[in-house]
Amino acid sequence: MKLAIDGGTPVRSAPWPSWPPPLSAGQRELVTEVLESGLWGATQGSLCTDLAAAFAARSAVPYGVTVGNATLGLFAALRGLGVGPGDEVIVPAYTFVASATSVILAGATPVIVDVDPVDLHLSPAAVEAAVTPRTAAIMPVHLAGSPADMDGLTAVAVRHGLAVVEDCAQSHGALYRDRPVGGLGDAGVFSFQASKAMTAGEGGVIVCRDEGVHARTWSTCNLGRRLGGEWYGHPEVGWNLRMTEIQAALLLPWLDRLEEEIARRNAFCEAVERGLGRLSVPWGPAASAGSGAGGAAVSSSAEPDRSRPPVTVVPQPPGTTLDSRHLLMLRVDAPVDREFLLAAMAAEGVPLDGGYPPLGTMSALVEAGARVEPCPAAEAASRTVVWVRQSMLMEEAAGASDVVEALAKVLGADR
């Protein structure tokens, strides 16, 4: 079959669902109400407070603080936990840059350590090996919607007396051993940026268990004020990191449909996984041309491991009860050129994302003082893992066959 990139017919011509999803009646109503009330600021209305309380309750902790975005939320949570200059914070090498830049913003040193080679989440063994007398905190990232190995990471934290800040930017609604993420560590931070599972364009929320941590985090986000203290009294140095009531009005009604959307994305992902298991062209002519005779589709180097299917779903870490499916991560073991794969899949109407480079390869972080441990698993992931984006996962599960069919076509192409 002629590839679409060579002028053939694409596997899919129908569009994928757009993101964000259409506004609900509840969102229209509440946003209109806020706009007409004129009470737009977080210090004027009660919706930001309601949203913070809702996230705290969903995370099974007492306190929440809304914030302008999760990058600043992670920064404020670190400050709330007393992390600052001279401290080290351990972050995974396969994540969004903000997991590390928030540490730099707090004046501390990010220590970039490797992820588990199979599930790509922060590795407890790698964390243990990187702990020094200066280590103050660990930042597990619940990557792609599946919770990190919190039992393993918490054990390391307890052994060394470290704080745990969960980066929940990709995991609204996810469950770890039946417990909601965000309340598993000392603080959890969710993002409402445009690409996330709930969005108001931008925004974030911090949840935590301890009254003192809450008071300091709130103060950091509110110009150093004391909770309940005088308006023009600023006993600490803080910033204005608040979000608006209009954002909260978009987000509060979303909570009513979050679980339904998670179920929808799970159904799609499971259909992709079943389809990949049945893939009948495991190693087509192009992908098998390890000799170099196959042309552009094939990287000339590695000989593939033919005992494995060419494309597999990256598995969840142990303990995942509910994956919120922010992304579907696929590992491509076929010796196919990555740039070609991404271009050919896009031409077939199934655009994939190339994913993160390892954090340790970002020179700006290193120049800002980040310490980088050896990260072979993150480096391998940056070469072999591709993502199916959240908006595509919102499609009816029947649409999963387009993903599988396009992969089979591209990987099996005789080109």
Ligand SMILES: *Cc1c(COP(=O)(O)O)cnc(C)c1O
């Ligand atoms: C999006 C994201 C952030 C940052 O969130 P913002 O709200 O955009 O600042 C942090 N960590 C991870 C893992 C993310 O995906």
